[in-house]
Structures are given as C-alpha cells and as structure tokens.
Amino acid sequence: MFGVGDVHVQSGVIGCAGELPERYMQAVVSGNAGSGITVSVLRMVTKGIYPQDTNGLRKSTILSFSVGISIIIVCIILYNAAAKLPVLKYRLNLNNEEKQRKGCVFGSISISTLWEILTTIKLVAFGEVIIFVVSVSIFPGYVTEDVHSEILKDWYPITLISWYYASSLIGKYFASVYVIKNPKITVGSCVARVLFYPLFIECLNGPQFLRTEIPVSLLTCLLGLRGGYLDAVCMISAPKMVPFEHAEVAGILMAISMVSGLAIGSVLAWFWVI
Numbered sequence: 001m002f003g004v005g006d007v008h009v010q011s012g013v014i015g016c017a018g019e020l021p022e023r024y025m026q027a028v029v030s031g032n033a034g035s036g037i038t039v040s041v042l043r044m045v046t047k048g049i050y051p052q053d054t055n056g057l058r059k060s061t062i063l064s065f066s067v068g069i070s071i072i073i074v075c076i077i078l079y080n081a082a083a084k085l086p087v088l089k090y091r092l093n094l095n096n097e098e099k100q101r102k103g104c105v106f107g108s109i110s111i112s113t114l115w116e117i118l119t120t121i122k123l124v125a126f127g128e129v130i131i132f133v134v135s136v137s138i139f140p141g142y143v144t145e146d147v148h149s150e151i152l153k154d155w156y157p158i159t160l161i162s163w164y165y166a167s168s169l170i171g172k173y174f175a176s177v178y179v180i181k182n183p184k185i186t187v188g189s190c191v192a193r194v195l196f197y198p199l200f201i202e203c204l205n206g207p208q209f210l211r212t213e214i215p216v217s218l219l220t221c222l223l224g225l226r227g228g229y230l231d232a233v234c235m236i237s238a239p240k241m242v243p244f245e246h247a248e249v250a251g252i253l254m255a256i257s258m259v260s261g262l263a264i265g266s267v268l269a270w271f272w273v274i
Contacts (some may be wrong), residue, residue, distance in 0.1 A: 011255040013079075018239030018251025020091055023176060025239070025251075029232045030172040033224075036165030042067055043158055052154075117246050118253055123183040124234040124241070127190035128254055129261040131234070134193040135227045136265025138200055139164055139220070147203070149213050156213070163217060164224040171228025180233050183241070190230050196223055231258075 017025040046063055050056035082088055118125065140161055149156035180186045199219055203210045210216075238254045239247035 010259070011252045014235065014255040015248040015251040018247040018254075019244075020088075022179070022236045022240070025236045026172065026176045026232055029175075029228075029235050030169060032231075033165050033169035033172055033228055037162065037169060038067075038071075039064075040158060040162035040165055044162070047155075047158065113246070114249065117242050117249050120242050121238040121250050121253060123187045124238045125254060125257040127183075127187040127230065128234045128238075128257040129264070130187075130190045130193065131227055131231050132258055132261025133265040133268065134196060135223060136262055137268035137271070138196060139223060141269035142200055147211070147216050151213065160217060160220050164220050167221040167224030168228030168231075171225040171230075172232040174229050175232030175236060179236055181237075183237065186230065186233055186237065189226075190234070193223075193226060193230075 013028055014025070017028045042064055043060075046060035050059050083092075140157070147156065147160070152159055180189070196219070203216050203219060235251075235254055235258075239250045242250045
C-alpha cells in the first residue's frame with residue numbers, strides 16, 4: 001500500500017513540477033534526499049534515547065510513524081495552500097492557456113503521442129533507471145549487511161546511511177547551479193555508475209585498508225553525490241525536451257522510470273545478502 005501510494009503521489013507531484021521552471025523540479029527531487037536525512041536523524045535519536053530491546057524498538061517505531069504521519073499532514077496542507085499562491089496561479093493559468101491554444105485535450109493522450117514522448121526522453125529515462133538500479137542494489141544492503149566497524153559498532157550502518165543521504169542532497173543542490181545539457185553525456189555518466197560495483201566489491205574483498213571506515217565512507221558519499229546530481233539532471237531535463245503541452249506526461253514517465261529502477265535495484269540488492 002505504501003508503494004502504490006508513493007508511486008501515485010510522486011507521479012503527480014513530478015508531473016506538475018515538469019510544467020514549472022527548473023528550480024521547482026530541483027526542489028522536488030531534493031525532497032527525496034531530505035526525507036532520507038530526516039529518517040536517519042530520527043533513527044539516531046531513537047537509538048540514543050530508547051533501549052535496543054523489544055519495548056524500545058516498539059517505542060521507536062511509534063515515534064517514527066508519528067513523525068511521518070505529522071509530516072504527511074503538513075505536506076497535504078502545504079500542497080493545497082501552494083496552489084493558491086499568486087505565482088503558481090499565474091504559471092498554471094499560463095500553462096492552461098498555452099495548452100488550449102495548441103489544441104491539447106485535457107486528460108487525454110493517444111498511444112502514439114505517448115510513444116513519441118517516451119522516444120524523445122528515452123535517453124534520460126534510461127539514465128534514471130540506471131541511477132536507481134545501481135544505487136539501490138548497493139545501498140542500503142551493502143552498508144547494513146557487509147561492512148563493520150570496531151569503532152562505531154552498530155552505529156556504523158546508520159552513520160553511512162546518513163552520509164549517503166546528505167551527499168545525495170548536496171548533489172541535487174549542485175543541479176541548481178549547473179545542469180548537463182547534452183542527454184548523451186548525461187546517460188553516459190549514469191551508465192558509468194556501474195563502476196561502483198567493482199569498487200564496493202574491492203572494499204569487501206580487497207586489502208584490509210579498503211575495508212576500514214574512511215574508504216567505505218568516502219565511496220558511500222561519492223555514490224550519493226553522483227546519484228543525487230544525475231537524478232536531478234535527468235528529472236529537470238526530461239520535461240524540457242518535449243513540447244510544453246507534454247511536459248507533465250514526460251514528468252510522469254520519469255517518475256515511472258525512477259520507480260522501475262528502484263524495483264530492479266531492490267531485487268539485485270539481494271546479491272549482497274546471498
């Protein structure tokens with residue numbers, strides 16, 4: 001149920017952001033990393049204040065869900081309030097007028113048009129899939145199952161997870177400064193992320209130094225940094241590659257690409273456990 005709800009919400013929000021200036025899409029994708037940081041900090045707090053027994057874990061779960069539900073309620077309120085802001089009203093009215101001028105029928109799209117949009121954005125859509133296949137197949141399975149620290153002990157996984165999300169947020173912020181304009185360069189950079197596989201495997205089976213906290217932490221941060229930046233670039237670029245009236249559909253297709261990458265990466269992540 002959470003997955004189905006997440007897909008619907010993300011598709012809708014990303015689709016709407018696709019019709020707006022780039023900074024809105026950049027803000028949306030940055031929220032994903034921001035949520036990861038929030039969860040990580042919350043887990044650190046609950047781990048520190050509650051005992052790690054059945055009762056403590058129950059209290060930790062209740063607190064986490066309470067905070068999550070509160071954030072969802074705030075998001076619903078802000079989402080509805082945002083639609084009433086003058087700047088968004090202006091943009092949406094402008095968008096609707098442009099669609100009507102071009103004869104776009106609201107709420108309908110032909111299969112041929114959908115295929116044309118997908119063909120146009122296929123490179124960045126493929127790049128988006130690869131980003132999450134690589135990221136999710138490595139993280140968090142690798143950091144929770146295969147690495148250990150004598151110094152940080154059971155705090156090590158949550159520390160790595162926090163650094164990953166912080167790095168991802170920084171990477172997504174970089175997209176507000178510079179966005180790669182060439183889709184081929186973008187998808188090439190995404191495909192190059194497969195090089196993280198041998199690097200992380202080397203951290204498992206290589207020299208003892210590579211298994212220590214510093215190399216693993218740096219590699220985890222680099223995984224988040226590159227993934228965050230390229231994710232933002234793909235999401236920002238796709239809606240701008242198609243005619244204006246199809247920007248929302250392009251955004252939705254990118255959301256589907258992201259979820260597809262998450263699903264495939266989740267399956268591949270089992271190899272770290274096996």
